[in-house]
Amino acid sequence: MIAPSSVFxxxxxxxxxxxxxxxxVFYANYLRFFERARTEWLRDLGFGQxxxxxxxxxxxxxxxTHVRYLRPARLDDELDVTVLVREAGRVALTILQxxxxxxxxxxxxxxxxxxxxxxxxxxxxxPSEILEAIPK
Amino acid sequence: MIAPSSVFxxxxxxxxxxxxxxxxVFYANYLRFFERARTEWLRDLGFGQxxxxxxxxxxxxxxxTHVRYLRPARLDDELDVTVLVREAGRVALTILQxxxxxxxxxxxxxxxxxxxxxxxxxxxxxPSEILEAIPK
Amino acid sequence: MIAPSSVFxxxxxxxxxxxxxxxxVFYANYLRFFERARTEWLRDLGFGQxxxxxxxxxxxxxxxTHVRYLRPARLDDELDVTVLVREAGRVALTILQxxxxxxxxxxxxxxxxxxxxxxxxxxxxxPSEILEAIPK
Amino acid sequence: MIAPSSVFxxxxxxxxxxxxxxxxVFYANYLRFFERARTEWLRDLGFGQxxxxxxxxxxxxxxxTHVRYLRPARLDDELDVTVLVREAGRVALTILQxxxxxxxxxxxxxxxxxxxxxxxxxxxxxPSEILEAIPK
Numbered sequence: 001m002i003a004p005s006s007v008f009x010x011x012x013x014x015x016x017x018x019x020x021x022x023x024x025v026f027y028a029n030y031l032r033f034f035e036r037a038r039t040e041w042l043r044d045l046g047f048g049q050x051x052x053x054x055x056x057x058x059x060x061x062x063x064x065t066h067v068r069y070l071r072p073a074r075l076d077d078e079l080d081v082t083v084l085v086r087e088a089g090r091v092a093l094t095i096l097q098x099x100x101x102x103x104x105x106x107x108x109x110x111x112x113x114x115x116x117x118x119x120x121x122x123x124x125x126x127p128s129e130i131l132e133a134i135p136k
Numbered sequence: 137m138i139a140p141s142s143v144f145x146x147x148x149x150x151x152x153x154x155x156x157x158x159x160x161v162f163y164a165n166y167l168r169f170f171e172r173a174r175t176e177w178l179r180d181l182g183f184g185q186x187x188x189x190x191x192x193x194x195x196x197x198x199x200x201t202h203v204r205y206l207r208p209a210r211l212d213d214e215l216d217v218t219v220l221v222r223e224a225g226r227v228a229l230t231i232l233q234x235x236x237x238x239x240x241x242x243x244x245x246x247x248x249x250x251x252x253x254x255x256x257x258x259x260x261x262x263p264s265e266i267l268e269a270i271p272k
Numbered sequence: 273m274i275a276p277s278s279v280f281x282x283x284x285x286x287x288x289x290x291x292x293x294x295x296x297v298f299y300a301n302y303l304r305f306f307e308r309a310r311t312e313w314l315r316d317l318g319f320g321q322x323x324x325x326x327x328x329x330x331x332x333x334x335x336x337t338h339v340r341y342l343r344p345a346r347l348d349d350e351l352d353v354t355v356l357v358r359e360a361g362r363v364a365l366t367i368l369q370x371x372x373x374x375x376x377x378x379x380x381x382x383x384x385x386x387x388x389x390x391x392x393x394x395x396x397x398x399p400s401e402i403l404e405a406i407p408k
Numbered sequence: 409m410i411a412p413s414s415v416f417x418x419x420x421x422x423x424x425x426x427x428x429x430x431x432x433v434f435y436a437n438y439l440r441f442f443e444r445a446r447t448e449w450l451r452d453l454g455f456g457q458x459x460x461x462x463x464x465x466x467x468x469x470x471x472x473t474h475v476r477y478l479r480p481a482r483l484d485d486e487l488d489v490t491v492l493v494r495e496a497g498r499v500a501l502t503i504l505q506x507x508x509x510x511x512x513x514x515x516x517x518x519x520x521x522x523x524x525x526x527x528x529x530x531x532x533x534x535p536s537e538i539l540e541a542i543p544k
Contacts, residue, residue, distance in 0.1 A: 158424075
């Protein structure tokens, strides 16, 4: 379990679009939930991704995702999705993420994102103001 | 344009998952945005859909959607999605919906939803407490 | 019902990703099925959309969709999705589309697509070789 | 790289719905592509999942996904998605999957699926006729 300090938390609701014929959230959609939380976390640090692309020509791309699915979520459930940076390198971040329904852990993942040039997709350094804004 | 009185409004953000290679929101996703707003509107009236299914065996299904796409939305945009009931019959509702970015109208739709038995999918009356809760 | 002559037909299968907690295909996904069929129809006429964008700077965007949902489809069903041009103007096409499971009509729609400049999103003429390739 | 013998291969095309504003396939959609291939592989062995649910009350659920994203795919690309069982236990399978565009490997994953009772979601043995049908 992720310690409460320095963890960012994003709340979202499960809608029809998120479920499948098993009656629960379609597992692939946890990657979407995790990404929404990372987007809100970056915004909370002061960085919008459209602006990052337009102004710095930089884009984050996902290079590795490892997710374990523990419990199902259902229509109307409110989930809390967390973001915690485990490793911050010069060109990539490894982020731990969890999805909770109340005090039940539904899914947990390790997501690696790398910074690339928005035109060429070649790796580039993460803008230093982002690295500096990440809580240690 | 929908008059401000009795209009329900739901705010959401555009994430990567909502966009396509044209650089803007994939048009089919406005149906998702409209549905999220209807879900929050029903909840605001006091009705959760999972509970409706479990307790009353009732489910709303969409039978007709007519959407016009006027302007593109981009990553990070915050949209306001509205809900206004135009017609409330005994087994179906016709709902006007709009998606706005600030004061720019992006998309507008007319969505018809019918009430069915959750097991057989046969039409049934909309629970009277829902009809009574809808603002006239 | 669409007459068999000059109708393009695309077959696809319903997967878990296409369904929702109602146990059937999520209605918004018919717009995706319709679009897959239009893409294959354009390819069948000789036009790939990525190439159209790269070489002619042209892109089709959807401006209006009207869909009626008649019967549910379920996991593993094979659907036949049809494409028939009803109106071909200089800057836009109106296309009739249907989704069938065997001889049961599941959904039908009228989709309006317009040609735009890929950079500016401003309307432009449909490339004449596409208009000429469309069966009359 | 997966050896050609006993590898199942499913071909699919990249549509607008699969892409994001980066101009390439949205990474989360590889989980969908992998699942389509597993569905067709199970069907090729003789097993439809809707029927499995209706007749045997059994359902496969995904419990762990590890995916590496190596190269981007674009609109109109045709991808070949492979399925190879690495481990077959009594209640779960571990499956190696790859997505190729021609001879370029785009993504590779290890997906763990478990068999559960469709009503209770409790683990149960994989039907023996499925285990027997899997190539050794």
